[in-house]
Amino acid sequence: MSERYETLCSFIDHWADLHPNNLVFTFLTDGEDKAEDLSYSTLNQQVQNLAFLLHSNGIKPNDRVILIYPPSLSFLIAFLGCLYLGVIAVPIYPPRVRKGDLTTLKSIIADAASSVALTTESLLETLQPSLETDPDLQGFQLVATDQAAFLNGRMPPASISADDLAYLQYTSGSTGSPKGVMISHRNLMENLAFIRDRFTLSSSSVGLHWLPPYHDMGLVGGILSTLHNGAYSILMPPIYFIQKPLRWLKAVSTYRATVSGGPNFAYELCATKITPAQRQGLDLSSWTVAFNGAEPIRASTLERFATAFAPNGFKSEAFLPCYGLAEGTLMVTCRAGAHVPVVGAHFDDTTPVSEQLSTPLVSSGSLSHAMMDIRIVSPETFLPVPDGDTGEIWLSGPSVARGYWGQPQQTDATFNARMVGDSKHAFLRTGDMGFVQSGELYITGRMKEMLIIRGRNYCPQDIESVVQLADPLLNLDSCAVFSVEKNGEERLVVVQEIGRRHARDDDMDGVFTTIRRCITETFELRVHAIVLIRSRSLPKTANGKIQRYACRQSFLENTLDVIAQWQEPVDERNAIDDLQELIPLDGSDSARLIDSQNAIRTWLVARLSQELVLSPSDIDPATPFAEYGLDSLQQATLLGELSEHFEYPNSFDLFEAYPTIESLAGYLSVLKDIQMNLQALPIEQRRTVLMHLADSRSMHVFESQEDIPQRCYQFDHFPEFLALEHRRKELLSADMPNPYFTQITDVRDHHIIVDGQEFINYSGNNYLGLSAGVRTHLLKSHLIGVGCNSH
Numbered sequence: 001m002s003e004r005y006e007t008l009c010s011f012i013d014h015w016a017d018l019h020p021n022n023l024v025f026t027f028l029t030d031g032e033d034k035a036e037d038l039s040y041s042t043l044n045q046q047v048q049n050l051a052f053l054l055h056s057n058g059i060k061p062n063d064r065v066i067l068i069y070p071p072s073l074s075f076l077i078a079f080l081g082c083l084y085l086g087v088i089a090v091p092i093y094p095p096r097v098r099k100g101d102l103t104t105l106k107s108i109i110a111d112a113a114s115s116v117a118l119t120t121e122s123l124l125e126t127l128q129p130s131l132e133t134d135p136d137l138q139g140f141q142l143v144a145t146d147q148a149a150f151l152n153g154r155m156p157p158a159s160i161s162a163d164d165l166a167y168l169q170y171t172s173g174s175t176g177s178p179k180g181v182m183i184s185h186r187n188l189m190e191n192l193a194f195i196r197d198r199f200t201l202s203s204s205s206v207g208l209h210w211l212p213p214y215h216d217m218g219l220v221g222g223i224l225s226t227l228h229n230g231a232y233s234i235l236m237p238p239i240y241f242i243q244k245p246l247r248w249l250k251a252v253s254t255y256r257a258t259v260s261g262g263p264n265f266a267y268e269l270c271a272t273k274i275t276p277a278q279r280q281g282l283d284l285s286s287w288t289v290a291f292n293g294a295e296p297i298r299a300s301t302l303e304r305f306a307t308a309f310a311p312n313g314f315k316s317e318a319f320l321p322c323y324g325l326a327e328g329t330l331m332v333t334c335r336a337g338a339h340v341p342v343v344g345a346h347f348d349d350t351t352p353v354s355e356q357l358s359t360p361l362v363s364s365g366s367l368s369h370a371m372m373d374i375r376i377v378s379p380e381t382f383l384p385v386p387d388g389d390t391g392e393i394w395l396s397g398p399s400v401a402r403g404y405w406g407q408p409q410q411t412d413a414t415f416n417a418r419m420v421g422d423s424k425h426a427f428l429r430t431g432d433m434g435f436v437q438s439g440e441l442y443i444t445g446r447m448k449e450m451l452i453i454r455g456r457n458y459c460p461q462d463i464e465s466v467v468q469l470a471d472p473l474l475n476l477d478s479c480a481v482f483s484v485e486k487n488g489e490e491r492l493v494v495v496q497e498i499g500r501r502h503a504r505d506d507d508m509d510g511v512f513t514t515i516r517r518c519i520t521e522t523f524e525l526r527v528h529a530i531v532l533i534r535s536r537s538l539p540k541t542a543n544g545k546i547q548r549y550a551c552r553q554s555f556l557e558n559t560l561d562v563i564a565q566w567q568e569p570v571d572e573r574n575a576i577d578d579l580q581e582l583i584p585l586d587g588s589d590s591a592r593l594i595d596s597q598n599a600i601r602t603w604l605v606a607r608l609s610q611e612l613v614l615s616p617s618d619i620d621p622a623t624p625f626a627e628y629g630l631d632s633l634q635q636a637t638l639l640g641e642l643s644e645h646f647e648y649p650n651s652f653d654l655f656e657a658y659p660t661i662e663s664l665a666g667y668l669s670v671l672k673d674i675q676m677n678l679q680a681l682p683i684e685q686r687r688t689v690l691m692h693l694a695d696s697r698s699m700h701v702f703e704s705q706e707d708i709p710q711r712c713y714q715f716d717h718f719p720e721f722l723a724l725e726h727r728r729k730e731l732l733s734a735d736m737p738n739p740y741f742t743q744i745t746d747v748r749d750h751h752i753i754v755d756g757q758e759f760i761n762y763s764g765n766n767y768l769g770l771s772a773g774v775r776t777h778l779l780k781s782h783l784i785g786v787g788c789n790s791h
Contacts, residue, residue: 006162007185008192008227009047009084013157015203015230016044023232025223026255027073031240031247038073040230043080045152050081050145052153057143059116061086061158064168064405066109066117068094068127068142071213071237076223078118078145079167079213083185086158089167090114090180091214094123096656106136107178108170112405116141162186168405169216169326171457180405181326190398191220191329192228194371198334199259199289199320201225206286207233208257210241210248217262217294220330242633243640245269246278249309253282261291261320264301265454268488271304285313291334293322295452296443299360301488323364323443327414327428329399332372333365333441363440372397375419375427376436379447382420390435392447394419394427401428451483453490453525454633460548463492463523470518471511473499478538480551484528491528491568492519495551498532498563508532508564516629526631529555529567537561569613597669600646604661607638621661630655642668 015024020041027036038046059065065087069075075091082089090112095105108114119127121144131137166188168180195201207226211218213235226233234255241248249270252260267290292302306316324331367374376391377384385391394417403411416426431450434443451458464479478497483490494515516527537560539550554560601621609616611634619628625635635655646668658664 006189007083007157007160008166008188008224009080009157011228011230012040012044012047012080015227016040018230019203020044022230024226025073025076025232026234028234028236028240028251031236031244032250036073043077046077046149047080047084048155049148049151049153050077051085051157052151052155053143053145053148054081054085054087054118055155057116057141059085059087061160062088062165063116064088064090064112064114066105066112066114067091067214068105068117068119068123070094070120070123071235072120073235074120074145075213077148079219079223080227081148082118083160083166084157086160086164088165090170091167091219092170093212093214095127102130102134102137104178106134108180109137109140111178112168112180115139116143118143118145120144121146160185162189165402169219169401171326179407179410182402182405183329184402187329187399187401188220188224189228190371191331192225194399195221195225195331196229198331198369199225199291201229201231201259201289203230205229205231205259206255206257207231208236208248208252208255208260209233210236210238211262212238216324216326216330221261221291239636240640241266242636244637244644246274249274249282249284249312252284252287253312256286258286259289259291260287261289261293263294263454264292264297265295265489267292267305268298268301271301271308272488274308279309279312282309282312284309285315287314288318289320290314290318291320291322293324293331293364295454295490296445296485297321297362297364298485298488299362302362304488321362321364323432323441325430325432327401327430328372328395328397329401332374332395332399333367333370335363335365335440361442361444364434364443365441367436367439367441370441371399373425373427374436374441376434377417377419377427379429382418384419385435387436390433390444393430393432393434393441393443395430396425396427451481451490451492453483453492458523458525463494463519463525464546466518466522467494467496467515470514473511475499475535477544477546478535480538480546480548482548482552482555484552484556486528492525493528493552493555494519494530495538495555495560496530496532497535497538499535508566511564512566513627517624517626520629520631521626524632524635526634527568527629529565531555531560531562532564534561534563597665600665600668601661603645604638604642604665607641608661611638619661621665623661624659625655625661626659 015022020039022040023037024040024043025038027038028034029036054065065082067075067078067082067089069078079089079091081087090108092105092108095102109117117140119142124142124144127142131140131142162185164185166183166185169183170178170180199205205226207222209218209222211222213219213223218238222233222235225231234251234257236247236251245266248260248262248266251257302316302319302321306314306319310316320334322331322334324333373396375384375394375396376389377394379392400415403415413429415428417429418426431447432443433445433447434441436442446452451460451463460481463481467481468474468476468479475497480495482493482495484493485491496515498511511532512530515530519525519527539547539554541547551560605616605619605621608614608628609619611630612619612628630638639654654664654667658667
């Protein structure tokens with residue numbers, strides 16, 4: 001296809017004209033069978049509808065608009081609607097309102113100077129109370145886009161040049177100082193063309209993507225790449241993969257996907273969690289591009305995955321290791337071919353001696369096939385280093401972003417670096433360390449101390465600030481966190497000084513528990529080890545700066561001045577067999593078990609003890625889950641297994657709503673009673689009721705009627721009323737007709753006489769604005785006064 005199109009929306013319009021009825025996306029809302037389909041023509045119309053809604057709300061080109069959505073088709077339509085109107089989209093992870101943490105959202109709103117966010121009606125109901133009470137969010141507007149699909153709006157695209165900004169990609173830096181990478185339409189189009197060429201994509205490609213759509217790999221490499229090529233992709237929410245990795249490979253097999261991938265940990269999960277019995281029936285022979293990036297790529301993981309799934313038709317030459325970053329839009333290099341180069345030993349000053357022979361490095365691509373000018377530069381001298389020597393990776397090329405939004409000093413330092421002796425050419429300093437050998441690029445780590453765990457970035461200072469405030473015994477400004485490789489993935493280690501008047505060693509368990517709970521609650525991270533060391537023994541520079549790398553090396557070499565230490569237990573027993581002895585997992589006895597709260601409690605205790613490698617007697621049903629240090633992956637896995645084993649609908653916030661085994665077992669047993677009483681309903685109605693009960697964010701349990709607060713009886717506080725009122729105000733402020741209490745003009749006899757009393761005939765009135773596309777007009781004022789009763 002010709003590259004005359006300067007924006008992605010031009011491509012969408014082209015493909016909608018060329019094959020309007022072709023599917024562009026299928027969204028697996030439950031990760032397996034339940035699907036929403038979207039054709040190119042429908043997508044094109046809905047993007048214009050969304051742009052019309054933005055325009056109706058007074059949103060103009062170059063305004064920054066925050067996108068707060070769950071993974072969904074609604075998110076991608078909102079993103080593309082912004083591009084269509086020339087609005088600068090700002091995709092973010094939805095805040096966890098139940099935990100009361102809006103810090104990241106508020107930081108991004110302030111940094112982007114945004115005054116409005118697009119979201120769903122459901123999230124609007126959840127977020128609105130916080131907006132109304134938080135002084136930092138006064139005046140910030142939320143606009144729900146659920147009804148945009150029914151607007152049937154037509155408007156021309158904004159006049160956009162290739163150098164205009166398309167979106168801001170906020171990197172996972174410190175929550176207090178976010179950085180919005182400015183991605184132009186040119187950056188995006190150049191990178192998409194590079195991905196197409198290196199992945200050999202076309203309109204016949206079939207993608208399968210579960211990565212979060214808010215960040216570069218899921219957004220650019222998954223959603224936008226599909227649109228660029230006029231192809232077809234299947235999407236699923238990330239949580240369903242995390243819960244059950246088998247769903248990813250089943251979808252690849254079912255839909256005959258040709259391109260799919262993720263971070264290294266995703267392949268590791270599949271290789272270690274999917275049993276030989278579960279692999280039966282998978283056909284992965286269609287999978288020709290298995291990209292791998294966003295975190296260190298392990299040769300052992302590639303080998304384990306290829307060996308495990310070779311009988312299912314997976315070919316190792318499908319592996320395509322990549323290197324990229326948000327500041328480069330997405331992809332910088334990739335390595336395809338029957339043989340991926342691996343170097344087994346690399347000696348340099350940045351790798352501990354203990355790791356130099358044990359960590360083979362996988363090539364991230366050949367420099368001869370890169371779209372950018374890649375240099376390896378000494379971060380101290382700003383001079384290029386010879387091949388084979390480690391240095392910082394510097395980049396220059398058309399996909400390099402324009403800088404950080406509103407941060408000229410950071411932009412100049414990061415995006416305008418110059419090598420000694422070459423003042424003409426500006427480079428992006430990536431902060432990544434690597435070397436070139438035989439024309440291949442190898443990544444060795446980070447110059448900056450950002451942690452990358454399961455494909456996500458964590459700022460060490462954020463975690464350290466939470467740890468040092470966890471207990472009064474801990475010294476302030478004396479904590480270091482870092483990651484170490486364990487069983488094929490990065491794990492978190494905490495080293496913290498403890499005051500001189502510390503408790504006895506046998507009293508340290510409470511401190512360890514508190515630290516694990518604080519990290520789990522705040523970051524949903526699993527802690528591998530906690531080391532409490534003597535005061536003033538943490539490695540620091542002369543001016544007091546914490547030396548995390550030196551601390552990591554001391555940890556690996558066992559040279560820290562240790563007071564007390566905790567580490568994840570390791571058990572070589574067959575945990576699955578042990579669990580089966582306690583609770584049968586084949587489902588044969590489920591009907592007998594699920595009637596009892598004790599059965600649910602027993603299952604949770606057994607499964608949690610297996611996950612934590614503890615005896616069931618060490619699990620207290622009254623202890624909060626957070627105190628056991630479960631990370632987000634472990635929580636999602638447990639909830640998925642619980643849902644599947646006891647046949648409950650999937651709900652992802654149960655650990656937050658019911659934070660102990662005892663409370664969760666009680667809730668689920670009540671839910672089971674309701675389920676038993678619904679057996680007479682048709683299966684679809686039954687599922688709908690159960691989904692509503694399990695997913696309700698406003699469900700509360702009170703001991704008696706007297707305990708129910710008065711606000712629960714106030715109609716104008718009901719979320720349904722608030723949503724309708726908000727929608728009405730939005731439409732009226734946009735000079736659109738009042739959608740409520742309006743009459744379908746073609747219907748006669750809008751009154752009805754019952755037992756001598758006159759009522760409104762609701763069958764002739766669109767009284768809640770639900771009849772999309774039907775011509776309506778305001779009821780005459782005298783109709784509002786007509787009495788009506790509910791029977």
